[in-house]
Amino acid sequence: GDSVTQMEGPVTLSEEAFLTINCTYTATGYPSLFWYVQYPGEGLQLLLKATKADDKGSNKGFEATYRKETTSFHLEKGSVQVSDSAVYFCALNTGANSKLTFGKGITLSVRP
Amino acid sequence: DTGVSQDPRHKITKRGQNVTFRCDPISEHNRLYWYRQTLGQGPEFLTYFQNEAQLEKSRLLSNRFSAERPKGSFSTLEIQRTEQGDSAMYLCASSLQGAGNTIYFGEGSWLTVV
Numbered sequence: 001g002d003s004v005t006q007m008e009g010p011v012t013l014s015e016e017a018f019l020t021i022n023c024t025y026t027a028t029g030y031p032s033l034f035w036y037v038q039y040p041g042e043g044l045q046l047l048l049k050a051t052k053a054d055d056k057g058s059n060k061g062f063e064a065t066y067r068k069e070t071t072s073f074h075l076e077k078g079s080v081q082v083s084d085s086a087v088y089f090c091a092l093n094t095g096a097n098s099k100l101t102f103g104k105g106i107t108l109s110v111r112p
Numbered sequence: 113d114t115g116v117s118q119d120p121r122h123k124i125t126k127r128g129q130n131v132t133f134r135c136d137p138i139s140e141h142n143r144l145y146w147y148r149q150t151l152g153q154g155p156e157f158l159t160y161f162q163n164e165a166q167l168e169k170s171r172l173l174s175n176r177f178s179a180e181r182p183k184g185s186f187s188t189l190e191i192q193r194t195e196q197g198d199s200a201m202y203l204c205a206s207s208l209q210g211a212g213n214t215i216y217f218g219e220g221s222w223l224t225v226v
Binding site for chain 1: 116118143145147152153154155156157160168203205207210213214215216217218219220
């Protein structure tokens with residue numbers, strides 16, 4: 001079945017540091033790929049998405065490129081801020097029902 | 113623009129009691145999803161509706177759980193005879209029909225069974 005694997009966390013960075021969060025997937029067919037963010041005490045918010053190979057999703061300085069050859073969708077940001085502290089989930093969907101399959105999530109803490 | 117709203121946001125209940133959560137999706141969205149999230153884990157799919165029809169249920173959805181969407185608008189998720197293992201955040205989400213369409217989540221309903 002479909003699955004998403006995220007790197008183990010948590011991750012702690014200093015403000016303005018470079019961020020990479022790894023995500024790889026296994027899926028039948030051609031999935032769409034997503035990054036969702038969850039701030040403390042809140043629900044999930046869509047951060048970015050890509051629907052086909054080589055697409056790059058971007059939002060709020062975050063980027064991720066859909067790499068079919070490595071089945072990856074790594075999240076990057078050039079300069080993190082304290083306000084980026086949150087839990088980040090990689091997810092995919094395939095098929096007509098658009099049901100999302102999530103990774104376990106990774107907690108990012110950014111120090112001033 | 114109102115997003116997905118859920119009620120109540122928090123619920124503490126005694127083991128064995130029944131609880132019901134309500135979800136109001138984004139108004140033009142015909143798909144509605146329920147997920148469960150426990151601490152340190154990603155959300156897990158429970159069930160989804162297209163309009164009023166419940167089209168898929170996860171095996172996580174035991175016979176104590178029932179979801180409805182009677183008029184294709186709001187939905188309810190009822191848990192009967194709650195157990196401590198039901199403690200989790202229950203997330204509702206909605207989307208338009210179509211592969212790759214964005215699924216928008218509500219803020220979740222926290223359930224604590226004591």
